[in-house]
Amino acid sequence: MFAMVLLVFFIGIVAIKARISAVKSKEISPKYFRLMQGYEAPEAITRSTRCFNNQFEIPLLFYVACTLYLALNIESKLGLITAWLFVGFRYIHAYIHLTYNHILHRMYTFWFAFISVMVLWVNLVIHQI
Template sequence: MLYPMFAMVVLTFIIGFVALKTRFASVKNGEVKASYYRLMAGQEVPNTVTQSTRAFNNQFEVPVLFYVVCTLYISMGIENPYAIYTAWAFVVFRCIHAVIHLTYNHVLHRLSAYWLAILCVLALWLLLIV
């Protein structure tokens, strides 16, 4: 479970760097005033800024349930191969979700990846309880 958790941490940092790069570029290009970022309000911003910010924020929503359940598997000493495959599937779906979110952002495609990841987390919890 540790490796899928680490993969999620890496994904979170990658998205964070993309968001940071997007913010700096928006200020450098004159699209956004630096003061906007104090409260994230006061002017319209490019879609790329909103997308990357939301993609980054999204890494602290459902993945929290993933981190908790994986930590429980580790702390309880449970080694279930189905759980490990499911954890990796969660990571894959979250990567797909992030790529869609940061590129062409098709809502139905993103939603599909999102819900497949949620089902993986649910399966992890059910495998743990059973």
């Protein structure tokens, strides 16, 4: 889970830097950030903000599953492997999103992460039956 938290902090810093850079270069007015509307945001801001927001969607299922594994004292090699696969795919997904942003590559890494977290949950349920 800590590896995911590091990813969130890193993407947050990238998003903040993109905003500061866009304001300093006068690509966008600081007023845009009041409601995130009224101006056409530069791509770097939109991309980094969306990438940051993505870290609070599917990863939420990961955090809950990991917390349950810990709370229920479940030791599972499959759970550990799929948790690390999820984290790895999320790092790759974020890298793609923040750099060359190829939609097909992003989609594949999203689905691999999605399947990983699904396996994590199925394994959790099986261990509780």
